Amino acid sequence: MATNLQLSDSLIQKAVKLGGHKTKKGAVTEALKEYVNHLEQKKIISLFGEIDIDPDYDYKQQRDRA
Numbered sequence: 526m527a528t529n530l531q532l533s534d535s536l537i538q539k540a541v542k543l544g545g546h547k548t549k550k551g552a553v554t555e556a557l558k559e560y561v562n563h564l565e566q567k568k569i570i571s572l573f574g575e576i577d578i579d580p581d582y583d584y585k586q587q588r589d590r591a
Contacts, residue, residue, distance in 0.1 A: 532553075540552040 537549050537552060540546070540556060541549060544552050544555055546552040546555065
């Protein structure tokens with residue numbers, strides 16, 4: 526999908542250089558992936574304490590299936 530954005534040239538160039546990207550598109554794509562991952566992690570963290578855990582579940586039993 527083609528998108529036109531007004532982005533800071535200095536910020537993009539810095540991202541390209543620091544990330545070792547060959548193109549601006551590569552730097553922006555990587556930045557978006559990192560942003561999405563960050564948001565997904567925040568969503569998962571918000572679930573702590575919300576999910577009931579089975580106290581009888583034996584996670585070590587799964588390891589014995591060799």
